[in-house]
Amino acid sequence: MSEVRTRFAPSPSGFLHIGGARTALFNYLYAKACGGSFVLRVEDTDQERSTKESEDIILDSLDWLGIKADEGVREGGPHGPYRQSDRLDRYSGYTESLIEKGIAYPCFCTSEELEQKQSRSKMLGVPHVYDGKCRNLSSEEVQAKKDAGEPYAIRFKVDPSEVVVDDVVQGRVKFDARLIGDFIIVKSDGFPSYNYAVVIDDHEMKISHVIRGVGHLSNTPRQILIHNALDFELPVYAHISEIVGTDRKKLSKRRGATSVLLFRDLGYLSEALVNYMALLGWYPEDAVEFLPDGGLATKFDIDRCSKSPAMFDFFENDKSEAEFDPLSMERSELNKWINGKSKLNWLNQKYIRHYELPQLYDFARPFLETDSEVTRLIKEDEDLLIKALGSIREYMTTLDEAGPYILEIFRKSVEPESDEAAAVLTAEGASEVVEAFRKELESGNPEHPDDYSALMKSAGKKAGAKGRGLFMPIRVATTGKMHGLELPILFSLLGKETLLQRMQSVMASVK
Numbered sequence: 001m002s003e004v005r006t007r008f009a010p011s012p013s014g015f016l017h018i019g020g021a022r023t024a025l026f027n028y029l030y031a032k033a034c035g036g037s038f039v040l041r042v043e044d045t046d047q048e049r050s051t052k053e054s055e056d057i058i059l060d061s062l063d064w065l066g067i068k069a070d071e072g073v074r075e076g077g078p079h080g081p082y083r084q085s086d087r088l089d090r091y092s093g094y095t096e097s098l099i100e101k102g103i104a105y106p107c108f109c110t111s112e113e114l115e116q117k118q119s120r121s122k123m124l125g126v127p128h129v130y131d132g133k134c135r136n137l138s139s140e141e142v143q144a145k146k147d148a149g150e151p152y153a154i155r156f157k158v159d160p161s162e163v164v165v166d167d168v169v170q171g172r173v174k175f176d177a178r179l180i181g182d183f184i185i186v187k188s189d190g191f192p193s194y195n196y197a198v199v200i201d202d203h204e205m206k207i208s209h210v211i212r213g214v215g216h217l218s219n220t221p222r223q224i225l226i227h228n229a230l231d232f233e234l235p236v237y238a239h240i241s242e243i244v245g246t247d248r249k250k251l252s253k254r255r256g257a258t259s260v261l262l263f264r265d266l267g268y269l270s271e272a273l274v275n276y277m278a279l280l281g282w283y284p285e286d287a288v289e290f291l292p293d294g295g296l297a298t299k300f301d302i303d304r305c306s307k308s309p310a311m312f313d314f315f316e317n318d319k320s321e322a323e324f325d326p327l328s329m330e331r332s333e334l335n336k337w338i339n340g341k342s343k344l345n346w347l348n349q350k351y352i353r354h355y356e357l358p359q360l361y362d363f364a365r366p367f368l369e370t371d372s373e374v375t376r377l378i379k380e381d382e383d384l385l386i387k388a389l390g391s392i393r394e395y396m397t398t399l400d401e402a403g404p405y406i407l408e409i410f411r412k413s414v415e416p417e418s419d420e421a422a423a424v425l426t427a428e429g430a431s432e433v434v435e436a437f438r439k440e441l442e443s444g445n446p447e448h449p450d451d452y453s454a455l456m457k458s459a460g461k462k463a464g465a466k467g468r469g470l471f472m473p474i475r476v477a478t479t480g481k482m483h484g485l486e487l488p489i490l491f492s493l494l495g496k497e498t499l500l501q502r503m504q505s506v507m508a509s510v511k
């Protein structure tokens, strides 16, 4: 087989969202798995909706995800330019040849006229198909209209036939060309339509496999007709499944249109997100889902993509859509929408534990540096801070949790965070527990988490307390808080002396 060449062809009119990123990823992974090339093409022929800003966001998002193009707008390459607005001169030659062969013709219908016809079809409940008004204009009529300066588009002639799409994922799908009708390939502003440019660019860029969302399946017969008319070889088509929410409904605009960079800002590792997105519609043969260190690219295959909808389980669905605006919400508010049991959380935890500590520290650093106190600690004793990160990573789901945990470890002065916490210490039996633990500490020589567990146990025995009655007074007496890291781990990081000091100041504050 000739070289596998795939492409991602975003229209720069918004963020890179999960659906788009997954399409990019599948193309990238398939090219890598086959030793082929992955091309990035920007499809900006819709002048009103395309912006350079959006192009930059999309390319930056792909960079963050580590989805690197072999050829593209930033990389260049032998089949460029890779931005459609820079390729306008490429399309006209093909258009002329189609007109010459009688397969395409100028259409002078105005948009008002077409809209009227469209709404009539809608009223009648029939699919709208162009009625062919300009199909049979004589060359004199065409010339006269052109001379009069009437704007025109170019339409592609579609004769009644059956168009078959042989799709790797969707199987064999048949379309009735009568329901397509003659469609526009060059708009009256001179820009090619999406369906037209895509075919010429895929051909010129030698694309062998078109992998994209199933939403584009209905465009494919048009594209096949153009391929055939221009004698181009057809690429292999793979239309990948729709992505749905946990309610199994199509992802709403807001939920689905969330920029992938939001995940970066929430403390997800790009590799975890990539791993998660790969599983949206692709099923590894051995069902092993955690695939770090390039495992994804060696295993990925479009043959193992399913056509059933893939479930994006990151957001909860049981809340009213109107209030949901992930890009402008406060983190605490957004948390209420995040499904703590999502596969992405599971994967992120796995990746946080998987990296070598210095690498994890590099990833966590931007989050740590948002807190001036932690920044000071970094300057003071970076090695100790990295060691602390190594202990707390077991408890982290997202990178932004590192800062608060670290502060918890290094905090000097401690007092009860609330009346509720203070009440734990004044409850019956609590001061006996704290005192028993203090004594155990003083006489012991604990180092490892297990040593601290043993001390707590024997303190419990002596004070006649267990369970919450034992842990809560000790927790509040040493941290001032009702929740936090597992105590033995925290204690091994704090050390005996700091613990004793903390207990003294906390107990003094409730007396």
Ligand code: GLU
Residues within 6 Å of the ligand: 009, 010, 011, 043, 198, 211, 212, 216
């Ligand atoms: N520019 C199209 C889009 O963003 C891509 C179409 C395709 O992959 O063929 O939806």
